[in-house]
């Protein structure tokens with residue numbers, strides 16, 4: 001027989017807990033002549049059994065049900081499923097903390113946040129000490145704040161010496177230029193990259209093309225090409241962000257943006273650039289769109305992670321119209337334009353081995369090429385030649 005204090009010691013519970021269990025009928029004491037409660041060996045074993053059931057995650061009420069009658073499998077199954085969920089949530093919390101401490105990849109977290117709350121994601125990155133250029137590249141390229149610098153160094157090494165940072169061709173650019181009713185004399189090329197289109201526009205308009213990019217290296221490449229083509233009087237270079245274009249309103253007859261509007265979000269870009277275009281002026285912009293309502297699942301999940309805002313032609317046209325532009329014409333970028341980008345990139349990466357890169361940059365580019373090679377029927381780049389509405 002055990003006194004309550006002895007029993008409490010044996011099972012590691014407090015007196016008040018034992019009294020509560022007694023009240024629930026889980027154990028029962030006998031009163032001695034001196035008024036002390038005593039408990040039997042059966043009570044001790046009953047408590048041990050209860051503790052084993054509790055260790056399985058059952059609540060006290062559930063334990064009681066198990067003790068009183070045959071185990072209810074559906075109750076156990078319910079508890080089991082709830083526990084599995086709790087474990088998965090805890091595992092997620094653990095992974096996130098590990099990632100934030102630099103012990104694991106933050107990619108999944110950045111991607112999820114970016115598709116659910118892109119604005120808050122960007123603002124949070126700025127608070128973590130990244131400048132806007134870094135934060136935007138983190139969002140689109142490295143997708144991991146712990147790997148960012150390292151990733152970007154690898155990324156730049158891969159693209160070093162290549163003229164194109166995205167698909168494009170002289171024929172497509174000129175088709176868009178000649179779709180304009182008049183040849184613009186003042187043009188702003190936003191996100192000009194290494195400037196193949198800038199040079200073409202300067203040659204074919206004879207006006208002034210301002211080439212804006214926030215990457216010094218790209219502008220240095222373009223500067224050399226401008227000099228080599230004797231176009232200094234027709235091209236002005238500007239290192240600035242597309243999110244804060246440093247010009248007065250109505251400064252340009254046309255804005256050109258090949259493969260760059262997505263960086264600040266297609267809709268945001270159209271909204272914020274509109275004021276720099278003269279009344280009745282033009283915006284020529286290209287963007288990735290879905291060519292089918294039912295893309296294959298591999299392509300769909302790749303772009304959900306890499307460009308969650310990608311949509312159909314119909315949706316793009318309707319947002320363009322609601323943002324104060326008229327579609328003059330729109331056409332898909334040619335196969336040849338894709339080859340201009342993918343061909344040299346394939347050759348470049350064939351010279352490089354994954355072992356030389358400890359970041360994911362090379363693996364990511366290989367994945368992207370693979371997706372283009374297998375699924376380009378499901379999506380593509382679309383050129384939009386737009387006129388600013390007067391309203």
Ligand SMILES: C[S@@+](CC[C@H](N)C(=O)[O-])C[C@H]1O[C@@H](n2cnc3c(N)ncnc32)[C@H](O)[C@@H]1O
Pocket residue numbers: 133136164165166167168190191192193194195197212213214215218240241242243257258259260263
């Ligand atoms: C995919 S490339 C397109 C380059 C070029 N328009 C073409 O079609 O080859 C995107 C370009 O946008 C530039 N860029 C990225 N973020 C930018 C920003 N916030 N402001 C200005 N340029 C930016 C990059 O440096 C890069 O040159």
